[in-house]
Every structure is written in C-alpha cells, then in structure tokens.
Amino acid sequence: MPTVALSSSDPATLSADALVIGAVSVDGTATLLRGHGLPRSAASHLKSALETTGATAKAEEVSSFVAVPGVKAKRVLVVGLGTGTPSTAPTDPEVLRRAAGAAARTLKKEAKVVLALPTASAEGVSAVAEGAYAGGYDVRRLTSKDAPAPRIDTITVATGVDDGALAGRVEVLGAARAWCQDLVNTPPNLLYPQSFADAVTDKVRETKARITVEVMDEKALAKGGFGGILAVGQASARQPRLVTMTYKPRGAKASIALVGKGITFDSGGLCIKPAASMLTMKCDMAGAAAVAATVLAAAQLKVPVAVTGYLCLAENMLNGNAYRPSDVVTMRGGTTVEVLNTDAEGRMVMADALALASESNPDAIIDIATLTGAQMIALGNRVAAVMANDDALRETIAAIGTGAGEPMWPMPLPEDLRAALDTPNADIAHKGDQWGGMLTAGIFLSEFVGTPKGAKAEPGMPAPRIPWAHVDIAGPAWNDKAPWGHTPKGATGFGVAALLSVLETYA
Structure with missing residues (x-):
C-alpha cells in the first residue's frame, strides 16, 4: 500500500517519477495557477506545451509532459481544475480530490508521485492525498501470471500545512x-x-x-x-x-x-x-x-x-x-x-x-x-x-x-x-x-x-x-x-x- 507524506520543500526540487500541478480554464485555454512554485523556465515550457496540445484545463483533464526544464521529476502532469482565474485557486476539496484522483489514474509505472495542487488547509491536503490514493487503486486480477505490483508507492503532497496526524489517517x-x-x-x-x-x-x-x-x-x-x-x-x-x-x-x-x-x-x-x-x-x-x-x-x-x-x-x-x-x-x-x-x-x-x-x-x-x-x-x-x-x-x-x-x-x-x-x-x-x-x-x-x-x-x-x-x-x-x-x-x-x-x- 502507498505511503503518504507532506513536504514543505519546493516541488520542483523533489525527486519523483511524476509531479502533478493544477491549471484552470481561462477562455477555454489551460492556464497555470499563480503560486505553482515552479521556476520560470518550467512555467514557460509548460505554457507553450499546453498551448501546442490544445489543453483546456476542464475539470479532470490530464496533460503529461516529460523533460520539463528546472523540474527534478521525470514527468509533469497538468490536471484541469475547471473554469477560474490564474490568481484564484479552487478551494472546494471535492474538486481537488477528483483532480488528484484523475491524475493518479493516468500513471502506469510512476511509483513516486508529488502533488503540488492548491492546498491552503488541512481539509484540502487530505482531499488531495485521498484522491491520489484512491485514484491509484487497481482491481486485483485473477490470473495465472504474477500479479503486478501496485502502481503508486509513495504519495507526497507539497504543502505548507503541517499536520503530523494527517498523512497517517489518509494511509489508514x-x-x-x-x-x-x-x-x-x-x-x-x-x-x-x-x-x-x-x-x-x-x-x-x-x-x-x-x-x-x-x-x-x-x-x-x-x-x-x-x-x-x-x-x-x-x-x-x-x-x-x-x-x-x-x-x-x-x-x-x-x-x-x-x-x-x-x-x-x-x-x-x-x-x-x-x-x-x-x-x-x-x-x-x-x-x-x-x-x-x-x-x-x-x-x-x-x-x-x-x-x-x-x-x-x-x-x-x-x-x-x-x-x-x-x-x-x-x-x-x-x-x-x-x-x-x-x-x-x-x-x-x-x-x-x-x-x-x-x-x-x-x-x-x-x-x-x-x-x-x-x-x-x-x-x-x-x-x-x-x-x-x-x-x-x-x-x-x-x-x-x-x-x-x-x-x-x-x-x-x-x-x-x-x-x-x-x-x-x-x-x-x-x-x-x-x-x-x-x-x-x-x-x-x-x-x-x-x-x-x-x-x-x-x-x-x-x-x-x-x-x-x-x-x-x-x-x-x-x-x-x-x-x-x-x-x-x-x-x-x-x-x-x-x-x-x-x-x-x-x-
């Protein structure tokens, strides 16, 4: 089963197989939320990539990019949070829960995941972690072959919220x-x-x-x-x-x-x-x-x-x-x-x-x-x-x-x-x-x-x-x-x- 952790470190500096960030839809175009914490080179790269792929950032839309400059993670997933403005992050925990889950469902072999979605409260952090955990669930297949290992091994939520009991509760x-x-x-x-x-x-x-x-x-x-x-x-x-x-x-x-x-x-x-x-x-x-x-x-x-x-x-x-x-x-x-x-x-x-x-x-x-x-x-x-x-x-x-x-x-x-x-x-x-x-x-x-x-x-x-x-x-x-x-x-x-x-x- 996955382990869950909270980190106050810059998400771009965390070693991971995948980094998940959020975007909102502005006039039908995917726009990164301000305060994402990524270096300018990464933000500029993702902005161009989102425009090229025609991403809209509608709720639960997931766009995947590799080799993003200035980011230690091997892959960056941009998940849609629905209509909004670059300076207004969604506060509804259910939006965050579903977004994190949608991103987790797209992962195949990315065992270590960092989520840098807007989490200003313990409730929001819980929603992101719970969504990622639930989204990584796979049905146990009855097969003559060896069962595959769980897709996600470690879930880290990048947040300034400090709650020692929260991660343990999400795991349980x-x-x-x-x-x-x-x-x-x-x-x-x-x-x-x-x-x-x-x-x-x-x-x-x-x-x-x-x-x-x-x-x-x-x-x-x-x-x-x-x-x-x-x-x-x-x-x-x-x-x-x-x-x-x-x-x-x-x-x-x-x-x-x-x-x-x-x-x-x-x-x-x-x-x-x-x-x-x-x-x-x-x-x-x-x-x-x-x-x-x-x-x-x-x-x-x-x-x-x-x-x-x-x-x-x-x-x-x-x-x-x-x-x-x-x-x-x-x-x-x-x-x-x-x-x-x-x-x-x-x-x-x-x-x-x-x-x-x-x-x-x-x-x-x-x-x-x-x-x-x-x-x-x-x-x-x-x-x-x-x-x-x-x-x-x-x-x-x-x-x-x-x-x-x-x-x-x-x-x-x-x-x-x-x-x-x-x-x-x-x-x-x-x-x-x-x-x-x-x-x-x-x-x-x-x-x-x-x-x-x-x-x-x-x-x-x-x-x-x-x-x-x-x-x-x-x-x-x-x-x-x-x-x-x-x-x-x-x-x-x-x-x-x-x-x-x-x-x-x-x-």
Whole structure:
C-alpha cells in the first residue's frame, strides 16, 4: 500500500517519477495557477506545451509532459481544475480530490508521485492525498501470471500545512477503502458468507487491530431466532453467517453500531432477476464490506468511540428449499414478516441485525446497504440516500458524507407510507407497492430499531427509539461506467470515508 507524506520543500526540487500541478480554464485555454512554485523556465515550457496540445484545463483533464526544464521529476502532469482565474485557486476539496484522483489514474509505472495542487488547509491536503490514493487503486486480477505490483508507492503532497496526524489517517483510510473494494470486486464463487467471515478474521489478525470477531453459523442463527437471514440464505449450499466486529477502546466517548448488508450474490431467489441484472450482483455485499473496513480503520486510528459492526452475510439463491412469496417469517425479537418478493432480501437480513444491535443499547445505529433500485431512480449512481428516525442525525450524516467526498442526500420517511406495509397475515409486510420503494424500505427497517434501555413512552405516544440512520448506496457502491475523478470502474468503496468521519465526530 502507498505511503503518504507532506513536504514543505519546493516541488520542483523533489525527486519523483511524476509531479502533478493544477491549471484552470481561462477562455477555454489551460492556464497555470499563480503560486505553482515552479521556476520560470518550467512555467514557460509548460505554457507553450499546453498551448501546442490544445489543453483546456476542464475539470479532470490530464496533460503529461516529460523533460520539463528546472523540474527534478521525470514527468509533469497538468490536471484541469475547471473554469477560474490564474490568481484564484479552487478551494472546494471535492474538486481537488477528483483532480488528484484523475491524475493518479493516468500513471502506469510512476511509483513516486508529488502533488503540488492548491492546498491552503488541512481539509484540502487530505482531499488531495485521498484522491491520489484512491485514484491509484487497481482491481486485483485473477490470473495465472504474477500479479503486478501496485502502481503508486509513495504519495507526497507539497504543502505548507503541517499536520503530523494527517498523512497517517489518509494511509489508514486509503488502505481500508481499498480492502473494501477488493472484497466487493471478488467473484462470488470465491467470496461467500463463510469466506467473507474468514477474510474479516484474517484481516484483523494480520493488522493486529484490537477488534474481537465473532461468527454465528446457521445453527447459532437458528438458536438466536434470526429468521430473516436464515430465510434468505436457506436455498444456498453456502449457508448464511452473521459476523460481529467489536472495537471497545478505554474511555470511549460514545457507542455506535454499524450494520451492513452482505448479500454475497443475489439471484433474486424465486422472484429471479433478469440475467443482465445479475451481472453486478457480486456487489450486493458492499454495505457489509464498508462496515468491516470502517471498524478496522477506527481501531487502527484508535478513535475513542466504541464501535460494533454487524455483517449480515447470505447468498440469495433458489432451489426446492428457497423461501417463497407469502411466507411468514419470525425475526429476531419475535416480529413476524410476510414476504412479498424474494428479491427484496436485503431488508430481511438487515432487520435481524438491527434488532440484535438494539439489544446492546448503543448511542446510535447506522446501517448501510445496496438496498433498492428506487434509490438509483431517485438520486442516480453517484449520490446515496440517507433516512433516519432522528432529523439531526440524518442531516449530520448527509453533510459529513458529502464533505468526505461521498455525496449523500437526506430523504424523508413519510408516516402515510407506513400503511403500505400493513398485512392481515403478519405483523408487517416486508415490501410496499411500487411508489416510494426506497422510503418504504427505510420505514420497514425502522420497525426493528429498539427502544433505549430505561426510556419510557409518554402517555398516548409511541415508545422512543434508539437514534438510527439508514444509508442506501445501491447506486454509488458500484461504477459500471467509465472511471471518473478518483473513482475506478467496479467497486468504489463508497461509505468508508463517510462512516469513519461520522465516528470521529462522536469523539
């Protein structure tokens, strides 16, 4: 994994395989930002080269030049920052994050990279370093040949900001997100409930993180009354697992539960998906991967918050033992659920884990899941949806996620939609009609969030619930289009940066 460093030295004097600088678009022409720190000979050379190549400096455009006079780096990359003026550097961290990522994606054998993008604040430095780290990610190819070494070995951000902890945090976050991506990109014949659980156990042991891992197999799940996860996984030869990752630092300032959907492959069950819709269903465990990576990062950074991650792992397949539409399933805690569509399986495994998480009485519960196609219809492929039973928590998570480079949008849980889950056959149906599908899924999950210990309901009022938020990442967890910014094709690692930042706010 790459190492990250900060340097106050003149970027032109730093030995590197590549030096990245920024340019803005002025009347459609790439113009170097003032204060770039390059000697006059280098600036003049690059100005001429940019004009010759017709560079425009539109956002994320990358131009590459070799043998730039006065620069020690072997290659200079000029990355576009969008429309601006030579004297006005962009301050939006997301612009810097995407620019650094776009530059890193173009590198092939340049192992040592220096980034001299405008970084007047710690937030800007973090964005540049995180973008470069994420942009350098490569999918682990399964090949008979030796796997290539990582493309980027060292990331140095040229900046006047002095923050000793910043580089370390970027390294931990970058490695955690890359692990999340590796898990999501792994083929489903290799990543299934038990192998996912083994991967978590091995990673914790490898990193020597102070995390306790417990794995519940199908027998333990049956004994514990986890009817939802058992129903979803009962048709697979690879039985379900519920993995609990517990990090409890001394003097913890809060206790947070994270719940992640971990459907290692989703065929749709008896309500089988069209063939084309199955091609990306190895990513249906992206929520669980994000939770696992976040707990690991929190422990490595010694965040003073107790965190318990619940990974709901199952394979939704079909055989003679598959669960059926019209089945009534008894969940953890005793609530009965009528199944209406076996392809709405994620909420079944999540509901069991939410009930379990509630039993430990955390200060807040946050779940994350590739839950509904309706999320993509509402918000597209780059923005996640956040729903909650607590307005302040919803707004906070949406703001923190967006600030961490993972755009999120707050969505409501309208009371009138609850009636769509009424059924005469059970306590609740697990799915509503076609309208507001993302919201009714959130409403269903909210029913399994418990009451804080010691809390009492006011006369005529429902019992209070533990503060809870639901993050639907059906769109942004997977990129099946061309890479952009710091986002590669395939697994994106969405959710790790946001969840880690949320935990840090509790500290």
